[in-house]
Amino acid sequence: MPVPTSRVISTVNAANYQSAITSGAFISITGTGFGNSSRSWALSDFEGTNLPVTLDGISVSINGKPAYVEYISPTQINAIAPDDDTIGPVQVEVTTPQGAGYAGTILKQKLSPGLFTYRSGMTSYAAAIHLDGTLVGPAGPSSRPAAPGEVIELYGTGFGPTIPTMPTAQLVSQPVPTVLPVTMTIGGVAAEVQWSGLVSSGMYQLNVKIPNVAAGDQSIQGNISGFQSPATVMLSIASQ
Incomplete structure (x- = not known):
């Protein structure tokens, strides 16, 4: 099995920095190998009123559902967790143009205020x-x-x-x-x-x-x- 070119170090709520998230909340993923550019989403990334699920070929899935990617850099991704009624540990995965990097699991809660x-x-x-x-x-x-x-x-x-x-x-x-x-x-x-x-x-x-x-x-x-x-x-x- 090929080794992923990207590596995830942590996934947290982007406001309170705790390892628990909820639907509709900003999350922050830190790691390495997330491409070469740094930018936030722009008007051209949207399809009508739909939030973008990828920036420059970088995407995130949470429990198999696409998250909405707001910011990318070589070492950090900020995204919004998708709607999903699942409560408990869920899988997070980052995909780059070079392939997928498995991020492990994070706790998904009903709420995660920060x-x-x-x-x-x-x-x-x-x-x-x-x-x-x-x-x-x-x-x-x-x-x-x-x-x-x-x-x-x-x-x-x-x-x-x-x-x-x-x-x-x-x-x-x-x-x-x-x-x-x-x-x-x-x-x-x-x-x-x-x-x-x-x-x-x-x-x-x-x-x-x-x-x-x-x-x-x-x-x-x-x-x-x-x-x-x-x-x-x-x-x-x-x-x-």
Whole structure:
């Protein structure tokens, strides 16, 4: 049997970096030999409103179903997991123009919520913005902390189905709310989630009101139907 020219090292939820995924969520696959180019999907990759299942001959299948490839590089692939009711271990496979590289298995769950993040120093902060578009983060030239009582926008993936149902294979044409309610804590204190929903393919937005918590970096964690995002993500809070 020929040895695959590509090798997969890990497959994770692209937001929370955990080894569990769900339908409609962004996943990130790292490895070697994934071609020579680096690019995201472009308008020419779409067939009407159908998401692309291959970029430059690179494709991904999850449990035998094609995933939707959003980004490729020689060492990383980002894709959106296809609709599939299967729960439990599923096979992931990457195919390149040179052949298939077996990626092993990953746990597929009903939900797999994660907040997208950015790093500043050694800290992982939630990718959140103020309503004026400014980044939420430590005070600096391009960011400022969130104030108690303020509403901010958070972004994540893996928060599940919507009303109405949106097929993962199709472009999201307008925001649609999640079926299940999302709860959020900041610094261990319940925060009001004013809206949660899908705003683009694989991408969820959560509008959250900051509760009265102490200034500084506070842990922020989402919960949907008992599935929690990691508590290691931080949010910068301004003094009152």
